[in-house]
Amino acid sequence: EPVNVADFALAPRIAEKVASGEPLNIMVSYHDVSNEFAPFVRQGVERADAELNANARFIGPVGADADGQISEIETLMAEIDGLAISAVSTDALSPLIDRVIDAGIPVISYNTDNPDSKRLVFAGQDLVQSGRDAGEQMVNVLDGKGRVMITTIDAAAQWSLDREGGAREVLEASEGIEVVRTLNTGTDPQEIYSAIENAMLADPEITGILSLECCSTPAAGEWVKRNGQSGTIKVVGFDLLDQTVDLVIAKAVQVTIDQAPSRQGFEAVSLLVQFLNGETIDDLDTGVGIFTSENIDSAM
Amino acid sequence: MTKKPIIELIDVTKKYPGVVAMDTVSIDFRPSEVHAVIGENGAGKSTMMNVLSGAIQPNGGVIRVDGKDTVLPTPLASQAAGIRVVYQELSLCWNLSVGENVMLPELARRNPFSRLSSMRAGHAASSVLKRLGMEGLDPETPVAELSVAQQQMVEIARAVNQNARMLVLDEPNSALSPAESEKLFEVVRGLRSEGVSVVYVSHHLQEVLALADRISVMRDGRLITSFDNTAETTTDTLVAHMVGRDVVTSDQYSTCANSVSQIKAPTLELRGLCVPGIFDDVTFDVSSGEILGIAGLPDSGKDVLADAIFGMIGRAGEVYMKGIRVASGRPRHAIAAGMAYIPADRRGAGALLSMSVAENTVASALGKFTRHGFLNKSLIHKTTQTYMSKFDTKVSALGQAVSTLSGGNQQKIILSRGLATDPGLLILHEPTRGIDVGAKAEIYDILKDLASQGMAILMISSELPEIMLHTSRVLVMADGQISGRLSGAEITEERIMALATRSRHHAA
Amino acid sequence: MSRPSLWSRIAGRKELGVFLALVVMCVFLSFSTSSFLSSINLLNVGRQVSLLGIMAVGMTFVLISGEIDLSVGSTYALSGLGSGMLIVMGWGLVPALMAGLMLGASIGLINGLLSTYGRLPSLIATLGMLSIVRGVALLMTDGQPVTVNTRNGALPQVLEKFEFMGQGYLFGLVPMQLVFFAAVALLGWLVLSGTAFGFRVFAVGGSAKAARVSGIHAESVKIWTFVIMGLLAALAGILSMAFLPSGQAGRTGLGLELDVIAAVVVGGASLSGGVGTVLGTVLGVLIIGVLRNGLVLQGVSPFTQEVMIGLVIIIAVAIDKWSTRSRTT
Amino acid sequence: MSRPSLWSRIAGRKELGVFLALVVMCVFLSFSTSSFLSSINLLNVGRQVSLLGIMAVGMTFVLISGEIDLSVGSTYALSGLGSGMLIVMGWGLVPALMAGLMLGASIGLINGLLSTYGRLPSLIATLGMLSIVRGVALLMTDGQPVTVNTRNGALPQVLEKFEFMGQGYLFGLVPMQLVFFAAVALLGWLVLSGTAFGFRVFAVGGSAKAARVSGIHAESVKIWTFVIMGLLAALAGILSMAFLPSGQAGRTGLGLELDVIAAVVVGGASLSGGVGTVLGTVLGVLIIGVLRNGLVLQGVSPFTQEVMIGLVIIIAVAIDKWSTRSRTT
Numbered sequence A: 001e002p003v004n005v006a007d008f009a010l011a012p013r014i015a016e017k018v019a020s021g022e023p024l025n026i027m028v029s030y031h032d033v034s035n036e037f038a039p040f041v042r043q044g045v046e047r048a049d050a051e052l053n054a055n056a057r058f059i060g061p062v063g064a065d066a067d068g069q070i071s072e073i074e075t076l077m078a079e080i081d082g083l084a085i086s087a088v089s090t091d092a093l094s095p096l097i098d099r100v101i102d103a104g105i106p107v108i109s110y111n112t113d114n115p116d117s118k119r120l121v122f123a124g125q126d127l128v129q130s131g132r133d134a135g136e137q138m139v140n141v142l143d144g145k146g147r148v149m150i151t152t153i154d155a156a157a158q159w160s161l162d163r164e165g166g167a168r169e170v171l172e173a174s175e176g177i178e179v180v181r182t183l184n185t186g187t188d189p190q191e192i193y194s195a196i197e198n199a200m201l202a203d204p205e206i207t208g209i210l211s212l213e214c215c216s217t218p219a220a221g222e223w224v225k226r227n228g229q230s231g232t233i234k235v236v237g238f239d240l241l242d243q244t245v246d247l248v249i250a251k252a253v254q255v256t257i258d259q260a261p262s263r264q265g266f267e268a269v270s271l272l273v274q275f276l277n278g279e280t281i282d283d284l285d286t287g288v289g290i291f292t293s294e295n296i297d298s299a300m
Numbered sequence B: 001m002t003k004k005p006i007i008e009l010i011d012v013t014k015k016y017p018g019v020v021a022m023d024t025v026s027i028d029f030r031p032s033e034v035h036a037v038i039g040e041n042g043a044g045k046s047t048m049m050n051v052l053s054g055a056i057q058p059n060g061g062v063i064r065v066d067g068k069d070t071v072l073p074t075p076l077a078s079q080a081a082g083i084r085v086v087y088q089e090l091s092l093c094w095n096l097s098v099g100e101n102v103m104l105p106e107l108a109r110r111n112p113f114s115r116l117s118s119m120r121a122g123h124a125a126s127s128v129l130k131r132l133g134m135e136g137l138d139p140e141t142p143v144a145e146l147s148v149a150q151q152q153m154v155e156i157a158r159a160v161n162q163n164a165r166m167l168v169l170d171e172p173n174s175a176l177s178p179a180e181s182e183k184l185f186e187v188v189r190g191l192r193s194e195g196v197s198v199v200y201v202s203h204h205l206q207e208v209l210a211l212a213d214r215i216s217v218m219r220d221g222r223l224i225t226s227f228d229n230t231a232e233t234t235t236d237t238l239v240a241h242m243v244g245r246d247v248v249t250s251d252q253y254s255t256c257a258n259s260v261s262q263i264k265a266p267t268l269e270l271r272g273l274c275v276p277g278i279f280d281d282v283t284f285d286v287s288s289g290e291i292l293g294i295a296g297l298p299d300s301g302k303d304v305l306a307d308a309i310f311g312m313i314g315r316a317g318e319v320y321m322k323g324i325r326v327a328s329g330r331p332r333h334a335i336a337a338g339m340a341y342i343p344a345d346r347r348g349a350g351a352l353l354s355m356s357v358a359e360n361t362v363a364s365a366l367g368k369f370t371r372h373g374f375l376n377k378s379l380i381h382k383t384t385q386t387y388m389s390k391f392d393t394k395v396s397a398l399g400q401a402v403s404t405l406s407g408g409n410q411q412k413i414i415l416s417r418g419l420a421t422d423p424g425l426l427i428l429h430e431p432t433r434g435i436d437v438g439a440k441a442e443i444y445d446i447l448k449d450l451a452s453q454g455m456a457i458l459m460i461s462s463e464l465p466e467i468m469l470h471t472s473r474v475l476v477m478a479d480g481q482i483s484g485r486l487s488g489a490e491i492t493e494e495r496i497m498a499l500a501t502r503s504r505h506h507a508a
Numbered sequence C, D: 001m002s003r004p005s006l007w008s009r010i011a012g013r014k015e016l017g018v019f020l021a022l023v024v025m026c027v028f029l030s031f032s033t034s035s036f037l038s039s040i041n042l043l044n045v046g047r048q049v050s051l052l053g054i055m056a057v058g059m060t061f062v063l064i065s066g067e068i069d070l071s072v073g074s075t076y077a078l079s080g081l082g083s084g085m086l087i088v089m090g091w092g093l094v095p096a097l098m099a100g101l102m103l104g105a106s107i108g109l110i111n112g113l114l115s116t117y118g119r120l121p122s123l124i125a126t127l128g129m130l131s132i133v134r135g136v137a138l139l140m141t142d143g144q145p146v147t148v149n150t151r152n153g154a155l156p157q158v159l160e161k162f163e164f165m166g167q168g169y170l171f172g173l174v175p176m177q178l179v180f181f182a183a184v185a186l187l188g189w190l191v192l193s194g195t196a197f198g199f200r201v202f203a204v205g206g207s208a209k210a211a212r213v214s215g216i217h218a219e220s221v222k223i224w225t226f227v228i229m230g231l232l233a234a235l236a237g238i239l240s241m242a243f244l245p246s247g248q249a250g251r252t253g254l255g256l257e258l259d260v261i262a263a264v265v266v267g268g269a270s271l272s273g274g275v276g277t278v279l280g281t282v283l284g285v286l287i288i289g290v291l292r293n294g295l296v297l298q299g300v301s302p303f304t305q306e307v308m309i310g311l312v313i314i315i316a317v318a319i320d321k322w323s324t325r326s327r328t329t
């Protein structure tokens, strides 16, 4: 739904600030500032801080931790003029979002959504849809036929469940494709690689690995490359980590789906600034970038 | 003609919060002499030994080695000066073998990357073990498997093994048998003739008279006097110096202590008590009002007996208190049945060291001091105070940690803890180990009083004088069995030793 | 002869050190940030430390008895998720809470049995349980997040009370979590310093052998401390579930055990047993809470915060050790 | 008179138990899965446990000396990332490796100083360091993943050697990581059981007091064990970096400390010091590695794997305790 500040009970202290043209304190809370994704989002936030009339600050807990994320926002609430949240757990952050909104502070979600909360709009990728996109790419590179293993560093996380759902929906609809298992690799890079190594040995018939995130994608690609299976075993994954880019160039990873994290960070701030300045804002799809060895140069 | 001292202490002072453990002590130790240091518990003897060993640092004064002012900041520095120490408390590495423990100081000096062969550690240790009369002990045996007496011998072996100029022995034979002690004395005399300066701390005044060339007496942290041991010196002289007042010492107790007024029905009955591999078929009674002694050599099984009766370890056979059978395995059942136990290992198993005097006093009888589960602190306070004054226990506050008290006072508090449960039977294991003459006499007085009030007392002890003078009946254990029962005039040193050394097939 | 017992005196001194550290931190923050001293912020800090605090009270018992419990983060997750699932299945409030608490107590019981009769060092027994309980929580929820709301099946009147427990305010002012923490701390203090049971916990932790000779059943005392710990971890987990009101077996309470232990040790308890107080623990918990709060208010970067938290743990315990040492030597 | 000394004999017995457990697991897996006994799979298992194993050898020293080190996961991350960054900055191989190892050794030194002269319990000192070192790693990398490749600036000839260390095969067969593990284990075994230093580690762990009065400088022995631990954690971290070849400060080595400790304790070392062997540790590491591998080969769900790993830790240590106990009593 498009929203406008005219329909929003803005806290008087913020209204005053807007009226006086003072820079606004926009906080962008990310659910784990120590993960791979975070530096990209932070870059976007920093760019917004420089380009827009706002003091944009990138905050969040080290290590995904709902309590930590909530506590930090609670603590800073008196200073926040606008808040963008990417939540560890969709449901856990909803009451807090509602509380912040009730205090007259605009809140939007970005990267991961909280549709059940009172948040104003969402900026980012539709996770289920991005899962479907990955599934379609897999079907594509396998020519509709093969055994697929799904890998994720955190099978229990909401974003993972969403993407897995989308991917399975497409893969299972395709006749020739069998989804063998979902491999939970754990988060340590060594563990990720070992888990993939063991799983591939346990089932040598696997012809496709679909990774749901940044970090098992390069591990899957490395394994394929080191075992001389580049091109035989297809890998579809996410994000544009350095290593992933290398592997796409080396054709060990066929497709990687970018989420434009830096843009997500920038847009999160931008939407809030627009909203506070009276512009009507709406959900923003930051899009998926699909990269193969053909177009990977444009990502570098 | 006096030789030049190896070490001199000049006005050395060591203060602890609230206590001056050494108060401007000046003393010297010379080659080729056995210098005994005696004094009541807490007089400051061990503190002085620890200063010599470098384990603690004095607050003031001067240490002079070979006439030069020196500091001994660590045990290593003291060892470098040729000083070897046997500490009052056992300090062995339980995870290492006898040989390795003996060679520990040697190995401590080696280059860290030097190759090491445990063979040689064992080999090198065996000669010193032989010298101490322990040739039967395999140097590869883990020390954890040894009896306390053997462990103490290993510790002595460790000190003797190094070429000492000065050997400090702090109550080295508190857990040794007479035979083992005699071996130790031989070694000490041998070292003296080799020019070593031996410092000897002991509560056994007879030994001191037999062994020492010079005797120093400490009281309340101060050096009272130092004098040469001559034929005229007697235990009475020593006691007078130590205590500063008259005490009735063990020797002066008349045997009439044994003639107990009236012996009533048995309080404790043991029927065929057995701990596999240690003793079997132990059967005897202890009656109300009597003090029953149990004597025996090390390894005779008498130590485990106390633990078995009290239920600290599993056992077969039957134990009855006042006719009611007591289940095995749980000390609290034994307490509920009316037993109180004073274990030999005062610091390890006896006192709750980190807790206060008051807490120690009431620990076994908590039920009496709680209302609806909550502690009645004023009652605890009152009861503790009663016991402290009854036994003349010296503490600075009821909240003082028991770990800071002297051995005699700790023992009185453990005794109070047992008595606070209103027991019918008191089991004492080595009740006066490491306790000075004055406190010893007080404890014997307390026991006599308790017996005359109808308490049944079982005293297990390695000290023959204690057994002979303070019990009305004696059971002697040898090789895991009761080898004889003595009473009244039969209780003599010769008969006890004869029974104690009888091996199983002879007894059968 | 003065009245106070050893442990209250030792602890009295210790608590003084921690208390001063806390005061210094608070004074510094009051001057350097405008919002620290506001009542809203202080109540926030109180709420934020409550769950940690509830568990820390339990850990105080465990550490004093000479043991340690690493499984508390997993117990927190399993019990909270368990109660949540039952409410979603339409159970009433009391049965669901009881079931969650019983789950926690049973885990504590297993920890206790393994660490006493099982003869395992409690560090290793509870390390194993950390993994097992986490696995059970994952299996139980199939890795799916559990959210307690009426859409999922919770009865509205049950949900309302459940959410009040976690999110409500007593007299519209004091967060309910803080009320629970205060109640647990008060009860813990009474039990530890005023009852025969508390006495036995200290005795067993000081010297298990001497305690046995004194007729104290060391095993049962230790088992009880683990059960108390399990119960309190479950309570904290349930409150967390009621606050959020959602949880996820793969994440909830992950690594919490080290935070809890750190808070208790900062509060003066010893890892070798026999020493500690509930008051000290409460102060330790507040130090950690105020530190986190202060770092955020100061705008310190999250990475620097990690460094600062480690430093404060080390410094707080070091000050404590050094000050006690200089007094006794 | 038999030759072996107490510790090797105690451990000899212990190792037997762990060894049998490993054999049983391997036999079971050989029959129930086709791929377990393949040489590829066995070399895989060997490679997968190597980094854990290298750190476990260090932890064996630390535990025997009576201490513990919780900071190893963070040290692993910081050193690996540090070396990686230097190579990306164009440093040569040797300087970059040296710098990484020195970083690890310095962290070990700090841990050692805090735990001895600082009078902190090592559990708390290294818990603080866990947080500090992780924070430093995050600050150093700014949270960005570090990938060692020529595109980022690594010199090709340096990169080649670096990658060989982590990914190469000796004689085209044995993974280099396994070679490093074997070398570390061999060296560790020689030092621990054959040198005066190893002897001192046992003596200090058996009784620090007895060791001290015998003239052993207990503090320096302990500090050295921490330095060895730090060096080996750094080595493992660098090898991990060379293998992947990338790392990320928020993720690399997270929670590794508990895995390392579990492996060493399963191998028979005691948390109270004085007991342990390198051989036992190697067996413990293999048990954990074979278990993980076997569970995956059996297709056991990841959630059930958590439960199984916890169970195996508890059971392995329990068997060990119970079998030693029944022999000595």
Ligand SMILES: Nc1ncnc2c1ncn2[C@@H]1O[C@H](COP(=O)(O)OP(=O)(O)OP(=O)(O)O)[C@@H](O)[C@H]1O
Residues within 6 Å of the ligand: B016, B017, B019, B020, B021, B039, B040, B041, B042, B043, B044, B045, B046, B047, B048, B088, B404, B405, B406, B407, B408, B434, B436
């Ligand atoms: N670490 C300590 N802290 C406080 N007080 C201490 C400490 N060590 C010893 N003391 C006190 O110093 C005094 C002297 O103790 P010391 O151990 O030297 O006596 P001792 O003569 O060896 O007694 P015993 O015959 O019982 O062995 C005692 O009052 C004792 O309580």
Ligand SMILES: Nc1ncnc2c1ncn2[C@@H]1O[C@H](COP(=O)(O)OP(=O)(O)OP(=O)(O)O)[C@@H](O)[C@H]1O
Residues within 6 Å of the ligand: B145, B146, B147, B148, B149, B175, B278, B296, B297, B298, B299, B300, B301, B302, B303, B304, B305, B462, D329
């Ligand atoms: N808990 C125990 N488990 C196994 N063996 C033990 C145990 N305690 C003692 N022993 C062994 O039992 C035997 C008898 O020991 P006990 O201590 O009863 O002898 P003792 O006559 O009191 O001698 P001493 O007082 O000198 O040690 C010894 O060989 C001892 O090593």
Ligand SMILES: [Mg+2]
Residues within 6 Å of the ligand: B045, B046, B047, B088, B170
């Ligand atoms: Mg003494």
Ligand SMILES: [Mg+2]
Residues within 6 Å of the ligand: B298, B299, B303, B462
């Ligand atoms: Mg004896």
